[in-house]
Amino acid sequence: MSTDEYRRGRKVERERQGKNRRARGRYRGVIPVIYAIGFVIFTVVSLFIGPEPAFAVYLVTHLFYAGLVRADINSIRGQGVDWGFSRHLWFGAAFALPFVAPAYYLYSRRVLRRENESRGLGD
Incomplete structure (x- = not known):
């Protein structure tokens, strides 16, 4: 008899049910929307106000994208998806780097598709 049969609690139940649920990124769908909004704001500010405020918009949105990527990776890892060192x-x-958010969006789709296929849930 394995030791898993004696374990109890909410965390154990989530682990048992987690393999039957579809893995998805919590913030993944927001990334392209926020990226498009940030691009529009950056373009408008750079055309009408000037380069210094546009640089400030660029820095703020860039840090926001990094935070979204980190939060999404953590949410995906919380669902049992193994990222390995590439998450860092x-x-x-x-x-x-400025244009990594769209690349991350595409890569995370591949990771989630692979994980869902391995769980037998398809795409």
């Missing part, structure tokens, strides 16, 4: 690389890239 994605967050670091989102923090340091």
Whole structure:
């Protein structure tokens, strides 16, 4: 008899049910919307106000994207998806490089599709 049969509690029940549920990114769907809004705000500010305020908009939205990527990775990991070391690389890239959020959006779709297929839930 394995030791899992003696474990009880909410966390154990979530672990048992977690393999039967579809993995999804909590903030993944928001990333392209926020990215588009940030791009529009950056364009309007740079055209009508000037480059200094546009740079401030760029910095704020850039840090916001990094926070969204980190929160999404944590939510996906909380569902039992193993990211390995690449989760650190994605967050670091989102923090340091300007156009990583769309690339992360595409990569996370691939990770979630692979995980859902391995759980037998399809796409």
